Amino acid sequence: MTLSPRMSSGAPGLDALLGGGLLPGALTVVLGATGIGKTQLGVQFAEAGRQAEGQPGVLFDMNARVDAQNHAAYAQRMRSWSLSPGDPERRAALDEFFRPDRPAIDYLHVFRQDGRRLTRSEVSFDIWHDWQAELSSRLAATIEFFYAAFTRGVRRAVVDGVDPAERQSDSVQFELFEYIYHQILRKESDWVARDLFRERFRAHADEVAAHAYDHRQIACLLLLTSHETMLEGLIERPLGDSDLLAGANTVLCLGKIRDGHRLRRALYVAKHRGSACSDEIAYYRITDAGLEIES
Numbered sequence: 001m002t003l004s005p006r007m008s009s010g011a012p013g014l015d016a017l018l019g020g021g022l023l024p025g026a027l028t029v030v031l032g033a034t035g036i037g038k039t040q041l042g043v044q045f046a047e048a049g050r051q052a053e054g055q056p057g058v059l060f061d062m063n064a065r066v067d068a069q070n071h072a073a074y075a076q077r078m079r080s081w082s083l084s085p086g087d088p089e090r091r092a093a094l095d096e097f098f099r100p101d102r103p104a105i106d107y108l109h110v111f112r113q114d115g116r117r118l119t120r121s122e123v124s125f126d127i128w129h130d131w132q133a134e135l136s137s138r139l140a141a142t143i144e145f146f147y148a149a150f151t152r153g154v155r156r157a158v159v160d161g162v163d164p165a166e167r168q169s170d171s172v173q174f175e176l177f178e179y180i181y182h183q184i185l186r187k188e189s190d191w192v193a194r195d196l197f198r199e200r201f202r203a204h205a206d207e208v209a210a211h212a213y214d215h216r217q218i219a220c221l222l223l224l225t226s227h228e229t230m231l232e233g234l235i236e237r238p239l240g241d242s243d244l245l246a247g248a249n250t251v252l253c254l255g256k257i258r259d260g261h262r263l264r265r266a267l268y269v270a271k272h273r274g275s276a277c278s279d280e281i282a283y284y285r286i287t288d289a290g291l292e293i294e295s
Contacts, residue, residue, distance in 0.1 A: 001090060001091065002122070002198065003045040005023070005024075006018075006020040006021035006022065006023065006240065007022045007023070007024055007043065007045075007048075007049075007052060007155075007156070007219050008021045008022075008045075008048045008052060009021060009022060009042050009045050009048070010041075010044030010045045010047060010048030011040070011041055011284075011290060011291045011292065011293065012139075012293060013044075013137075013282070013290045013292060013293025013294075013295070014041075014291070015266070016278070016291055017038050017269055017271065017277060017278040017280070017282055017293065018122055018233035018250070018272060018275070018277055018278075019266070019272065019275045019276040019278075020043075020275075021278065022120060022219055022221075022250060023073055023215045023219065023249055023250070023274070023275065024216070024219045025092075025215070025217060025218065025219065026219060026220075026248075026250065026273075027181065027222065027247065027248045027249055028219065028221050028222070028248065029174065029222045029224050029226050029244065029245060029248040029250070029251050029252070030042070030219065030221060030223050030224065030252045030254060030255050031226050031227040031233065031237075031245075031251060031252065031254065032224075032254030032255055033225065033255065034101070034129075034225055034230075034265045035225055036254045036255060036256070036265065037120055037265065037284070037286050037290075037291045038077070038160070038223040038224075038254060039071065039074060039160055039189055040074060040286060040290040040291050041077065041132070041290065041291045042059065042071075042082055042158040042221055042223050043071065043074045043075050043078055043079065043081075043158075043225075043255075043290065044078070044079075044160045044162055044290045045057065045156060045158060045221050045222075045253065046058065046059055046106075046156050047075065047078075047079045047081055048151065048156075049154065049155060049156040050280050052129055053154075053155045053156070054153055055152065055153040055154045055155070055292075056081065056099040056108070056154070056156070056209070057106075057156025057157060057158055058105075058106045058108075058145070058146070058154055058156070058157055058158070059071050059075075059083070059106065059108075059143065059150045059158045059160060060105070060107075060108050060142075060157065060158065060159045060160070060180070061107070061108065061110065061142050061159040061160050061161045062110055062111060062159065062160070062162055062173045062176060062177070063111070063160065063161030063162070064065065064110070064111045064112065064163075065161075065163070067252065068070055070082060071160070072085070072107065076292075077288060078288065078289055078290045079289075080084075082104065083106055083107040083243060084105050084106050084107065085107045085109065085142070086098070086105035086106065086107065086145055086183065088108060088109070088110045088111075088138050088142075089141070091140060091141065091159035092144060092148075094196070094197055094200060094204070095200075095206075097148070097197075097204070098151075098204070098207045098210075099213060102148070103109065103143060104148075104149075104152060105148065105149070105290065106149070106193075107169075108141070108142075108145045109243070110138050110141065110142060111138070111172075111175070112134070117159075119168070120168055122176075132187070134172075135172050135175065138176070139176075139179065140196075142176070142179075142180060143184060143192065143195055143196045144185070144196060146185070147189075147190075147192050147193065147196050148185070150156065150192075150213045150215075150218065150287065151188065151189070151211040152212060153213075155217050155218050155219065156218070156221070157185060157218060157219070157220045157221070158221045158222040158223065159178075159220065159222045159223065160217045161173070162223065162224050162225060163225055164224075164226055164227050165294060168208075168240050168242065168243060168244060169191070174244070175220065177244075178288040181220065185213060185215065185218055185220050185260045187215060188210065188215055189208070189211075189212045189213045189214075189215060189268040190208055192215075193208040206258070214282040220246075220266075221295075222244075224244070226255075228259065229255060229256055229257065230255050230257065231253060231254075231255030231256060231257045231266050231267075231281065232254045232257070233255070233270060234254075234268070234270075235253055235268055235270060237269060239251060239270065239295075245271075246261055248271065248274070249271075249272070249273045249274070250267060250269070250271060250272045251269075251270040251271040251272075252267060252268075252270070253267065253269075253270050253277060254266075254267050254284075255270045256261075257281065264283050265281060265283065265285065265286070266281050266283050266284065266294070267281070267283075267284050268281050268282070282294070
C-alpha cells in the first residue's frame with residue numbers, strides 16, 4: 001500500500017490547521033494538562049490508521065498514577081474499537097514470534113500503577129532504584145510490543161501517560177521514551193530485530209528479512225502532561241528549553257483560554273517544521289467521538 005505523504009490526525013478540522021496532516025517518520029508532541037483531551041486525540045490518531053494504512057496504530061501507556069486514562073473505554077466509546085492489551089511481564093516464545101496466528105496486541109501499559117511519580121526528586125533513593133530496575137525489566141517487552149506491531153503493518157505509535165518533570169534526565173518515563181524513539185522508532189527494522197532476538201538473530205534472519213518495514217514511514221504521537229493549564233502559558237514556553245520539544249517536528253499545545261465569563265478549550269500549533277500551518281488559535285470541543293475543532 002502506498003502511503004500518503006501526510007497522515008490524518010483523525011480529529012475533524014485539525015488536519016487543515018496542520019497544512020494537510022502530520023508527517024510520517026516524525027515526532028509530534030501534544031502538550032497539555034490532565035483532562036484537556038490529549039488521550040482522546042491519541043486514540044483518534046491511532047484509529048485513523050485503520051483506513052489510511054490498513055492497520056490501527058498502537059497505544060503505549062507509561063502512566064503510574066491511580067487516575068489512569070482508561071484508553072480501552074475511550075477507544076470503545078469513540079470508535080467501537082476493542083483494544084487487545086498485552087502483559088509487560090509475559091514474553092512471547094521468540095521461536096514462534098512470526099507465526100501467522102500470533103495475537104495482535106495494540107495496547108501495552110508498561111509500569112505498575114501505584115500512584116507514585118516516576119521522577120528522581122519526588123521519591124526516595126530506594127524507590128528510584130526500584131523504578132530503574134523495573135525499567136530495565138520492561139525494555140524487552142517494549143521492544144517486542146513495537147516490533148510485532150510494525151511487522152504486521154502498523155505505522156502509528158502513540159505514547160501516553162508521561163508526567164511533567166523539571167529535568168528530563170530525572171524521569172524514568174522520559175528515559176524510556178528516549179529509548180523507544182531512538183532505538184526502536186528511528187532504527188532500521190533489522191537492527192530492532194537484533195535487539196529483540198539477540199543471540200538467536202541468525203536463526204531468524206530469513207524471517208526478519210521477510211518482515212522488514214520502513215521505519216521512515218512510522219509516525220509517533222507523544223502525549224506529554226504539562227503543569228500549565230492555560231494555553232497562554234503553554235505558548236509562552238520556550239521550545240528550546242526541552243530537548244524533546246526542540247527535536248520534535250510538530251508541537252501541539254492544548255489548553256484553556258478565557259472567553260468572557262467562561263473558559264474554553266483551545267489549540268495552537270506551536271511548531272510544524274517543514275510545512276505550512278495555521279497561526280490561529282482554534283477552539284475545540286470534546287464530544288463522544290473525541291476532539292473536534294470548532295468552525
